[in-house]
Amino acid sequence: MAFDKEMQIILKGVEEIVPKEELLKKLEKSEKTGKPLRIKYGIDPTGSEVHIGHLVPIRKMREFQDLGHIGVIIIGDFTAQIGDPTGKDESRPPLTADQVNANAERYMEQLYTVLDPEKTEVRWQSEWFGKMGLDDVLKMLGKFTLAQFLAHDTFRRRYESGTPLGMHEIMYPVLQGYDSVAIDADIELGATEQKFNILTGRDMQRYFGMEEQIAVLSPILMGTDGVNKMSKSLNNYIAVFDTPKDKYGKTMSIPDDLIINYFNYATLLSVEEIQAIDAELKSGSNPKFIKQRLAREIVKMYHGEEEAKKAEEEFNAVFSQGKIPTDIPEFTFTENEMDILSLLSETELCTSGGEARRMIKQGAVSLDGNKIASKDEIIKLEGEMILKVGKRRFAKLIKG
């Protein structure tokens, strides 16, 4: 087969391709006409942080780019004001246009850590939706029936459980589908939960007499808690803008049985390398070291070898040997002595006096390694001292 190599790259780490047999035709056509395929991926700039779960399909886009195709990023400035209802059980408060603009810029910055800017086209939904009149919208909506949408699990569940479901939310797949018409997409990337929306794009293209796009669906990356999918609202994510130290630490906190999953979807290692790691893991070698390799790989992707090594050393020092991290906030005091409660609130190690007292009572507070026994303790400030709360909160006190 002519496209063996291409198919192998495209299929790697992909959960599902619908419909698979059309993909080969697209590739053949592209080769014959010399016209690159247009690979669509839509983002809703509802926040400004991208996490590595988002990047799974983005990395796929990069692979398409490396094969010579064009990546088209849709900035969903209209859909962002709706909030994607699929895969969610609750409405999201709409955003203002200003927030959307601000988010979009920061978003792209993070995507370019993976994408090839030369082969990336960025398009805004407002380019086409901004010009539409109500008649266009009605025509578009008339192509679908309510039953089609209620057949979708998310909508049905929301409806049946009595959770509010706004009319505008039902519009979401329609808008996303029309994007594919507007940019003439050949392939749309997304996580598996996007299947419905992406297939709506096929319907839409068909209604407009166009060739239908193909859905290339990536698996959903599990969050660091190992229970839910990676998501901002659940705070179980590793962000592109996280510090190397945080990326490393968060990776180390994932459950052991997620290790291979992360290797597959969050690193650039080849299938063979990952198979070797899997074998090693199954042979009973200490998962900690394999997880450290994973953490190193992830940090390396975004910050380079050097930073990865540093993050690992730091992690070992702080968590394995109980040492103090290197980059801790410093506070200079001119007073000769202060009571411990004031110190804890001034350094923002504790958010309230009540919390500070609680932490002391629980034996969580120490100064230069000596446990603080009483909330009435007066600290003599001299030179540099390290104040510590729990395992992860530190402050350096400097006598000014």
Place this chain on the structure above:
RNA sequence: GGAGAGGUUCCCGAGUGGUCAAAGGGAACAGACUGUAAAUCUGUCGGCGGACGCCUUCGAAGGUUCAAAUCCUUCCCUCUCCA
């Protein structure tokens, strides 16, 4: 438009005049333990002051009462059934 149900602390969810800062679960945080920021166990979990107390909180605004999350009035929002 008609008839019902409901909006509680970060989330879910009990509570229907004082004993409620408000059960229980989840999340989070801390301690012990561990190869780990995993798992498990224990504890904490509105703010201020050493408990007693005070302040802020139960959709919003008023009102009744010595006293309200709990009663009344108006308003906002959600769901169900009927049309």
